[in-house]
Amino acid sequence: MSDVKQLTAAQRADLRTVAAMIVPESAEYRVPGADDPAIQADMLATLGRDTALAAQALDHLAQLAGKPLAELDEARRDAVAQEFRKHGGAAAATLVRVVLQCYYRDDRVLRSLGLELRAPFPKGHVLPEGDWSLLDPVRERGGTLRRAT
Amino acid sequence: MKNDPVDVLIIGAGASGAAVAWSLADTKMHILCLDQGGWMNPAEYPSTGRDWEAKFYGEWSSSPNVRKRPEDYPINDDNSPIKVVNFNAVGGSTVMYTAHWPRLHPSDFKVKTLDGVADDWPIDYDALTPFFEENDRMMGVSGLSGDPLSPLSHPPMPPQPLGLSGPLLGKALNKLGWHWWPSDTTVATMDYEGRARCINLGHCTPACAQGAKASTDITYWPHAIRAGVELKTHCRVREILTNEHGMASGVVYYDKDGVEQFQPAEVVIIACNGVGTPRLLLNSVSGKFPNGLANSSGLVGKNLMFHPYAQIYGFVKEPTDSNRAPPTCLWSKEFYDTDLSRGFVRGYGIQFGRGAGPVFEAVASEQKGILPWGKDHHRVFRRLNGHRLAVSAICEDLPEEHNRVTLDPVLKDSHGIPAPKIDYTISANSRKMMDHALARGREVLDAAGATDICINDPIPWGGWHLLGTARMGTDPSRSVVNEWGRSHDVKNLFIVDGSIFVTSGGVNPTSTIQALALYIADQMKQRLANLFD
Numbered sequence: 252m253s254d255v256k257q258l259t260a261a262q263r264a265d266l267r268t269v270a271a272m273i274v275p276e277s278a279e280y281r282v283p284g285a286d287d288p289a290i291q292a293d294m295l296a297t298l299g300r301d302t303a304l305a306a307q308a309l310d311h312l313a314q315l316a317g318k319p320l321a322e323l324d325e326a327r328r329d330a331v332a333q334e335f336r337k338h339g340g341a342a343a344a345t346l347v348r349v350v351l352q353c354y355y356r357d358d359r360v361l362r363s364l365g366l367e368l369r370a371p372f373p374k375g376h377v378l379p380e381g382d383w384s385l386l387d388p389v390r391e392r393g394g395t396l397r398r399a400t
Numbered sequence: 401m402k403n404d405p406v407d408v409l410i411i412g413a414g415a416s417g418a419a420v421a422w423s424l425a426d427t428k429m430h431i432l433c434l435d436q437g438g439w440m441n442p443a444e445y446p447s448t449g450r451d452w453e454a455k456f457y458g459e460w461s462s463s464p465n466v467r468k469r470p471e472d473y474p475i476n477d478d479n480s481p482i483k484v485v486n487f488n489a490v491g492g493s494t495v496m497y498t499a500h501w502p503r504l505h506p507s508d509f510k511v512k513t514l515d516g517v518a519d520d521w522p523i524d525y526d527a528l529t530p531f532f533e534e535n536d537r538m539m540g541v542s543g544l545s546g547d548p549l550s551p552l553s554h555p556p557m558p559p560q561p562l563g564l565s566g567p568l569l570g571k572a573l574n575k576l577g578w579h580w581w582p583s584d585t586t587v588a589t590m591d592y593e594g595r596a597r598c599i600n601l602g603h604c605t606p607a608c609a610q611g612a613k614a615s616t617d618i619t620y621w622p623h624a625i626r627a628g629v630e631l632k633t634h635c636r637v638r639e640i641l642t643n644e645h646g647m648a649s650g651v652v653y654y655d656k657d658g659v660e661q662f663q664p665a666e667v668v669i670i671a672c673n674g675v676g677t678p679r680l681l682l683n684s685v686s687g688k689f690p691n692g693l694a695n696s697s698g699l700v701g702k703n704l705m706f707h708p709y710a711q712i713y714g715f716v717k718e719p720t721d722s723n724r725a726p727p728t729c730l731w732s733k734e735f736y737d738t739d740l741s742r743g744f745v746r747g748y749g750i751q752f753g754r755g756a757g758p759v760f761e762a763v764a765s766e767q768k769g770i771l772p773w774g775k776d777h778h779r780v781f782r783r784l785n786g787h788r789l790a791v792s793a794i795c796e797d798l799p800e801e802h803n804r805v806t807l808d809p810v811l812k813d814s815h816g817i818p819a820p821k822i823d824y825t826i827s828a829n830s831r832k833m834m835d836h837a838l839a840r841g842r843e844v845l846d847a848a849g850a851t852d853i854c855i856n857d858p859i860p861w862g863g864w865h866l867l868g869t870a871r872m873g874t875d876p877s878r879s880v881v882n883e884w885g886r887s888h889d890v891k892n893l894f895i896v897d898g899s900i901f902v903t904s905g906g907v908n909p910t911s912t913i914q915a916l917a918l919y920i921a922d923q924m925k926q927r928l929a930n931l932f933d
Binding site (some may be wrong): 273 | 427449450451457504506507514524550561580582598599600602721724725763766767773778924
């Protein structure tokens with residue numbers, strides 16, 4: 252695998268385009284698309300060990316498209332995307348995962364989902380006790396452990 | 401460089417190494433443990449940051465091949481549908497595990513007698529009973545005593561709440577008339593021995609920032625160190641050396657600066673798990689032991705058992721616990737024992753999952769093809785996220801010699817030590833068991849009203865349980881260690897980890913691994929005067 256340290260301008264442009272194809276903006280849910288500048292900046296800043304595979308995926312995408320993804324008409328872009336996802340292997344999966352992991356930690360997105368904007372620690376969560384009487388039928392049925400003697 | 405000799409040298413500070421170190425400490429012998437990893441810092445655990453889920457795909461991956469921390473060694477598992485997962489640090493894989501805490505059943509020790517397959521263990525469940533109990537106290541177990549289909553346990557803490565997911569699953573299982581019970585876990589449900597109670601961080605598997613989940617760095621090790629055991633970190637053992645009498649004389653290791661050292665010892669105890677242990681033995685070649693140490697049977701590395709996991713999950717209308725609780729909540733032993741009408745021998749335990757966090761859900765559902773790209777993405781995601789219920793069958797893997805750990809001829813770790821290579825196939829019996837489990841899992845999900853059913857068959861990154869590669873037995877031609885963990889070939893060499901399992905049972909093995917380690921330590925203490933006879 253090549254020792255890629257960062258994405259090229261062309262790769263970044265295609266990343267924006269494909270990210271918006273995966274998760275578009277929605278007025279209904281009041282959320283940005285994954286091409287939102289802040290979410291894109293998060294992706295680029297935290298790409299880290301995924302850079303090489305993401306670059307490989309974007310090169311594959313560029314090869315399928317033959318030109319910048321944004322310049323394709325919608326039907327052609329969708330066809331390219333389908334081909335990319337079907338045959339892109341680990342590199343495509345990595346690229347999609349990078350998009351989703353940055354999208355689903357954005358404050359606006361979490362707020363729309365009704366989730367708190369915080370790390371799990373130190374506040375944690377409260378878990379309801381649940382109905383322990385549901386165990387009564389299990390107790391009533393009983394049972395024995397199998398033994399050799 | 402040569403160090404002063406020690407009485408007992410333990411290799412590995414994980415589940416079994418910590419337990420045996422603590423137990424032997426009361427002998428007042430000079431005990432040293434070497435571990436290739438270091439002490440973990442809970443302040444840096446994933447759940448302390450907003451990027452907690454993303455870390456599981458990188459530096460906190462369960463796979464050493466993905467994680468690639470300096471403490472990790474590579475594993476060639478290309479020739480296995482199940483990939484090895486582990487963690488290398490003080491605490492070993494107890495730092496990174498689900499804390500699900502069943503015990504092997506009494507029947508698991510007598511498989512040959514009961515079902516005519518594999519081999520019986522040279523010990524029985526009753527021999528381990530006091531050590532299960534002692535280990536439960538040391539690790540701090542929560543649970544509900546009285547499960548009619550599990551060995552009797554006495555958890556010192558009450559069970560985790562059923563939460564939202566537990567009742568959904570319990571009702572479904574009651575509709576089917578099947579057994580279920582709240583899982584015993586090593587998650588503290590109250591303040592316990594200096595550990596704070598669980599506050600439901602949710603992301604428990606890659607380490608618990610609260611310290612509620614038991615890992616041996618916060619359970620056994622503080623006690624062992626106070627009792628005088630010495631623990632050296634970032635020391636990777638390359639090989640065990642032997643003397644002219646065929647006894648282990650000590651180990652060669654690389655210290656934290658990469659300097660080669662020799663550590664002499666009167667007794668060597670290996671606690672490196674079912675992959676690390678055969679790797680070390682096979683790397684310990686000499687004129688007297690040309691096929692690796694303790695390997696006159698030829699069985700070192702063979703009979704690898706993983707537990708193939710057959711997982712099926714779906715999505716209900718009701719909210720589930722999602723990432724707001726420990727990952728597992730219930731178990732079922734409904735299909736644990738042999739029923740030949742099912743078309744296979746032996747059986748499986750089931751563990752039920754509470755749900756997943758948003759990033760994990762998005763990534764997994766997109767990969768499964770149920771979360772679309774485009775304008776429908778948001779609607780579908782809101783239907784899936786926070787609504788997952790999972791059924792995971794832990795299928796008993798029977799020992800087969802062709803499933804094995806060998807040394808890779810090319811791949812090496814950062815110190816140039818040959819890496820392990822895994823060759824493993826899922827047996828026909830396991831395949832039938834997995835199909836049965838998936839069909840039963842679908843019935844549970846149907847009863848719960850779940851839709852969008854997905855399958856992981858097997859869970860590919862599910863090689864947590866590394867068992868059988870240095871099995872115990874009374875016949876030196878058919879086993880590597882005897883009935884109390886001592887090598888048949890090298891009388892001052894002991895193995896205490898999961899590699900000595902004869903069969904695997906159908907449950908998570910860590911409780912049994914640690915009970916075995918305590919049992920072996922007890923046997924050693926009883927025989928100190930004639931340990932090498």
